[in-house]
Amino acid sequence: MQGILSGEEVTVARVEAESFELRGYGRKEGKGAKEEREGKLTLSLEEAAFLLEAGKIVIKREEEKESALTLEELFKHALGIFPNFGARYITYKDLKERGYAVHPGGVDFWLYPRGTKPGEKPARYFIRILSEREFLPVKDLEELLILAHNMRKEPIIAVVDDESDITYYKVKEAKFDAIETRDEKEWGRREERGEGNPFLLGDKVVLRNAAFAEALYKNHFYGTLTNEGWLLLSLVEAAYLIKRGLLEMSFEQFIEYATSIESDFLAKYAVYADLMEKGLIVKTGFKFGSHFRVYKAMNLKHSSDLIHVLPAEHVFSMSELARAVRLAHGVKKRMIFVYQSLTKNLNKAVARQHLGTVDQPIRYVDIGRMKL
């Protein structure tokens, strides 16, 4: 078998393209192709290297004129075109050896259901390949999701580590089960609640009316109740109660105060409020290294999700991703990253939204380890 290397492809002549050993490799040039290419088989550089390593093909730069390329020479050529060819090839090989049909192309490979061959069925996933030392900006993550949505595929991130092991991460929009949302009426009128004057204690708001404090804590899981019957509310909890008219403070002034303590307060608040509106119970996720942990009303013993809020300009390191996802996995929770969609200035947009003028969507992205 002989292939001719040119740029990012290796072409096998028509006469050999049908051979048994090439089944599952490459892309056949159909009748729409230029006449001289019709019936030929085009291999990607990963496919060509894989076949070369297995001794199933001989590759030359120009037909007959020079000696066959060594694998090292092919790698050098490929690295000139794809600087991450090392990671691409290791991933290609791993998937082939596990019995997957995989075809280089798209972002960065197409992956087909196990046992099928490219062309038989549409690809189900596409794979973005990174090495453990690489970075992924949030905007690239969003582009990946948009692309996946438009193409009706599921995106996978494959990370090749320094031991050439590959960890596969499945990326998807997080869905939350619909839950009946909170009923305002049960709270009663302000005079009945008699909430007293809450006061500020650094990054806490203290509520001293024992009956109201206890109702908020026991029935609605807000804050922490001290031995003295005081309720210590976090900044997001207090802001949410103020916004709903349940604590008597100026929302604008409180936001200003909270932002002076925590510069990205508004981004966190927008996500907190959005999750609360979905009927979830939201508490700090600090012990798990995330902003929030989330409970569903039917399971108050174990939180189901960790939620981490990212600025739109955030750039993931792969080790950060690995650490967060592994931790969440270890405690049987989903790891959900949140960002304000398509917005450069997150805080400003959130401010407009929650002070009531803009409606910029919040994106929840569930990243979990995938066993292939």
Add this chain to the structure above:
Amino acid sequence: MQGILSGEEVTVARVEAESFELRGYGRKEGKGAKEEREGKLTLSLEEAAFLLEAGKIVIKREEEKESALTLEELFKHALGIFPNFGARYITYKDLKERGYAVHPGGVDFWLYPRGTKPGEKPARYFIRILSEREFLPVKDLEELLILAHNMRKEPIIAVVDDESDITYYKVKEAKFDAIETRDEKEWGRREERGEGNPFLLGDKVVLRNAAFAEALYKNHFYGTLTNEGWLLLSLVEAAYLIKRGLLEMSFEQFIEYATSIESDFLAKYAVYADLMEKGLIVKTGFKFGSHFRVYKAMNLKHSSDLIHVLPAEHVFSMSELARAVRLAHGVKKRMIFVYQSLTKNLNKAVARQHLGTVDQPIRYVDIGRMKL
């Protein structure tokens, strides 16, 4: 009981200072004090608030002249002096309620062995208090360790989260058991090894001499051996082997190449080489979200430590710390952060060190959760 508030202290008159209810609180003014203070008891604001909340003291700004302060008024006064008084007070209360003797002062509190009172025995720990939204630059961490060393105390970081729960972290210099280091002689002469020509494959170095590859892999745990008998080395592994004269490449040229792929390569390499010199086995820690995992020669089944290399200018968020330490704890490993001590420009210093001119110490800091 009556105390007079002034600045950051509340003073109790001599006649009341001996009372049973004040045992374990405050600092008695000894004979060296100014005459008018002699025998008086000075309470910190945390102690005063704690006694006020328990109803054991009345606090005024000036003796007799005005009405007693409410707890809210005392908090407001204290927040004006310590913006993090909320976190300080919650921590103070938590420790008192757990039966610890604790005395505000130093950085930020002194903590005494349980059951003792301040003054009876020297403090064993000092506690730095932060809230979950705060940050800790690496240089502050180093100052904490230097202070601890000079004062012969152990430092604790207490993080108050949004639920007013406190997580205590013990910070110490990581010690590594002395292990016999590698013996150069067993490697044999270059001609005997016949290592062939290693070649670059992106962020891997490929070694194709099957016998040498197998010896490096099986006896010395370098790299990953492929089915074809090729050894895939990571950049740090290759650099270390080159430096030791076991791979025939120019060290300077290789460092330049590796740095073009990973800008902070030299910092990682310096730590890798240092750990290898200690006789440890060092592999990637990617799956745990860290740079390295470390095995001791006597236990090759389970790695004992996760090692993460930080630039000297790194600033920890508390959630980053919580995530890393929790993950390490979950897999029964130590979480060790590493940085180049007292050096602004890490890479330059490391370069000089490993090209053989400077000897800047590398600091290993073990941060673990502490149950109080």
